Amino acid sequence: MTKITFPVEASHIMMFARAVGETNPVYLDADKAKRGETDGIIAPPTFPQSVAQFDPEYHLRPKPGQKWFGSAKTPSGVEGKPASSGGLHAEQHFEYHRHLRPGDVLSVEIKPGKTWEKESKRAGKLLFSERITEYRDQHGELVVTARSVAVKTERPVDAG
Amino acid sequence: MSLKASHLKVGDTHAERVVENLSRTQLVQYAGASGDYNPLHTDEVYTTQVAGYPTVFAHGMLSMGLTAKMITNFVGDGRLTKYGVRFTNQVWPGDSLDATATVAALREEGGKHYVDLTVSTTNQDGKEVISGSATARIDP
Numbered sequence A: 001m002t003k004i005t006f007p008v009e010a011s012h013i014m015m016f017a018r019a020v021g022e023t024n025p026v027y028l029d030a031d032k033a034k035r036g037e038t039d040g041i042i043a044p045p046t047f048p049q050s051v052a053q054f055d056p057e058y059h060l061r062p063k064p065g066q067k068w069f070g071s072a073k074t075p076s077g078v079e080g081k082p083a084s085s086g087g088l089h090a091e092q093h094f095e096y097h098r099h100l101r102p103g104d105v106l107s108v109e110i111k112p113g114k115t116w117e118k119e120s121k122r123a124g125k126l127l128f129s130e131r132i133t134e135y136r137d138q139h140g141e142l143v144v145t146a147r148s149v150a151v152k153t154e155r156p157v158d159a160g
Numbered sequence B: 001m002s003l004k005a006s007h008l009k010v011g012d013t014h015a016e017r018v019v020e021n022l023s024r025t026q027l028v029q030y031a032g033a034s035g036d037y038n039p040l041h042t043d044e045v046y047t048t049q050v051a052g053y054p055t056v057f058a059h060g061m062l063s064m065g066l067t068a069k070m071i072t073n074f075v076g077d078g079r080l081t082k083y084g085v086r087f088t089n090q091v092w093p094g095d096s097l098d099a100t101a102t103v104a105a106l107r108e109e110g111g112k113h114y115v116d117l118t119v120s121t122t123n124q125d126g127k128e129v130i131s132g133s134a135t136a137r138i139d140p
Helices: A010-019 A030-035 A047-054 B026-036 B045-050 B058-075
Strands: A004-008 A088-096 A105-120 A124-136 A142-153 B013-019 B080-087 B097-109 B111-122 B128-138
Touching: A004 A047, A010 A030, A010 A047, A010 B026, A010 B058, A047 A105, A047 A124, A088 B058, A105 A142, A105 B111, B013 B058, B026 B058, B045 B058, B058 B080, B058 B097, B058 B111, B058 B128, B097 B128
Parallel strands: none
Antiparallel strands: A004 A105, A088 A142, A088 B080, A105 A124, A124 A142, B013 B097, B080 B128, B097 B111, B111 B128
8 A cells, every 4th residue: 555645736737737638727737727617726627646756656656766568778677587568558537526626635545456357369468457536625524536457468469 | 516416317417528639648647646556557578579569548537537537527626536447448548538428316315415427438439448436426
């Protein structure tokens, strides 16, 4: 189980909203958002996943002094070892008790869930694993619950 | 601003094109904002030569985020109570995605009104890339 502190900031919400092509002022413009139904900026629905920024151990971020499996001088920085991305994302589910706002300081707990296997014609044997993430605010209230399912495939999923 | 239960019926739909000709740069932008730097999404050399894919491809969470834009434009700001998806096919650079929400049910619970939506996003070839559902609190 991992515990992470996730401070929610307006500039991070802005960058995230831009990255998903949002132009809605409720994510981008404090004055307009203040005049709307939400009484201020809120985070877009899939923003909670960017808790990854605050996970010191997150395996999909290069870290100083550690080998990275992406390309540099050679196609992978860990040549000779199986280069694993930790699998593909199969499912993602969010439950919102309220929407996140700049100024929230979340305590986030990530717990492993179920695992299971399946055969697939497109990618061979599939190994599924579930992860439950609970986001609590500065008052200890559960604000968002997320469930994600990752899948490791025997071979790459073809484009067809 | 928000949806009214009295103006909706089961089977109503709302659709939007949520991205046109998806660029590799947008994948870089999403990696930076989300913190997911998996090279499968941004590193062409690694992805083609080591991982064995034809090119880099979008984060599932980017497709989910693009689809969310269509849902919140439909139901209003801060109204979503649930949103879940399955990533049914990969999304590649150059893809254009159309996202559709269909009213599956209208419910009243504890004096509050909710709409249940089925959600589907397809690429320019009509192939489904996201299949999901969402629930939002709406006005009476």
